[in-house]
Each structure stands twice: as C-alpha cells, then as structure tokens.
Amino acid sequence: MSTARIRVLEATFAAVLVMATLSIVYAQTPAGPMPPLVPCETAPAGAPCSQVATSAADLVGVWQQFMWNPRLATNGGMGYIRYLADGTYHLADTVEHTAGPYTNFPYGKVTFAGDEMTIIVDSETPLAECGRPSLYRVHVLKAGDTPVALWYQVIDDTCTGRVADLSQPLLWVAD
Numbered sequence: 001m002s003t004a005r006i007r008v009l010e011a012t013f014a015a016v017l018v019m020a021t022l023s024i025v026y027a028q029t030p031a032g033p034m035p036p037l038v039p040c041e042t043a044p045a046g047a048p049c050s051q052v053a054t055s056a057a058d059l060v061g062v063w064q065q066f067m068w069n070p071r072l073a074t075n076g077g078m079g080y081i082r083y084l085a086d087g088t089y090h091l092a093d094t095v096e097h098t099a100g101p102y103t104n105f106p107y108g109k110v111t112f113a114g115d116e117m118t119i120i121v122d123s124e125t126p127l128a129e130c131g132r133p134s135l136y137r138v139h140v141l142k143a144g145d146t147p148v149a150l151w152y153q154v155i156d157d158t159c160t161g162r163v164a165d166l167s168q169p170l171l172w173v174a175d
Contacts, residue, residue: 046144053138059083063170130159147172
C-alpha cells in the first residue's frame with residue numbers, strides 16, 4: 001500500500017473518530033429550554049442576569065449581529081437589527097439604516113406566545129427556506145437594568161443562514 005493511500009486512510013479514520021466523539025457529546029447535551037444563568041427576578045440589584053423575552057418590549061433597541069449572507073453587503077460581516085415596541089424589526093448595514101426598511105435587507109415582525117418568539121419576514125427573501133416563520137426563545141442578558149446582549153435559542157428554523165447568524169449573541173448598541 002502506498003504512503004499516500006495510508007495517509008488518506010489515517011485522515012479518514014481520524015475524521016470518523018472525531019465525528020463519533022462529537023456525536024456522543026452532543027447526545028449527552030440536555031434537550032429543551034435551558035434555564036437562565038441568573039434570573040433577573042432573583043439577581044441582586046445591578047448584578048448580571050438573564051431574562052427570557054416574553055414580548056417585543058423586552059427586545060426594544062438596536063443590536064449588532066453577524067450577517068454572513070453575501071447578498072447582504074455589510075462591513076466585515078457585521079450588521080444591525082432594530083426591534084421596535086410594536087414587534088417590527090429592520091436589519092441593515094448601519095445603525096442609521098435600521099430606522100426603517102432598508103434596501104435588500106430583511107424586515108418584518110416578531111410575535112410572542114409565552115416565551116417563544118416567532119420571526120416573520122415581510123420582505124422579499126432570496127432563499128425560500130428563510131421566508132417561512134421561525135421559532136426561537138430569546139434570552140436578554142443584562143447588567144442590572146441595562147441590556148447587554150441577546151442570546152437566541154433555536155426551536156424551529158429551516159433558514160440555515162439565520163440560524164448561523166443568531167448562533168452568536170447580539171450586542172446591545174442603542175435604544
């Protein structure tokens with residue numbers, strides 16, 4: 001057997017071993033909603049805490065997020081989303097452009113049923129799987145009463161790009 005073939009077999013075996021190990025680890029991860037690290041209701045005044053969003057009012061503000069879709073021209077892959085109290089949202093490449101629907105960027109509405117948020121896209125989307133409603137649980141991370149970040153826990157979403165973008169916390173930028 002040639003040295004090149006042996007190296008290919010060794011690399012294949014190593015990849016299979018890594019995948020098997022990750023599968024075992026993933027299978028041991030608890031399913032279902034994860035409790036907040038420190039609920040805001042019981043946290044000492046001014047302490048870092050987490051609150052599960054139950055209304056659009058919990059999300060109001062501008063948040064910085066990753067946007068890796070090449071069709072969304074952003075500076076360095078970073079974009080912004082503005083949530084309004086009525087549940088509407090606008091994505092854009094700058095904070096200023098989130099004031100209303102912005103050319104070629106998604107916008108829509110979020111609704112809540114308890115602690116589950118449905119994202120509805122009202123704008124045209126180039127990907128069919130991103131046009132159907134998606135379901136998330138959103139944790140608002142705070143320092144006292146000041147919002148710091150949003151952490152999205154996917155419940156049901158077929159849009160792989162949105163799932164990837166929302167897999168990282170969004171950082172609070174402005175009211």
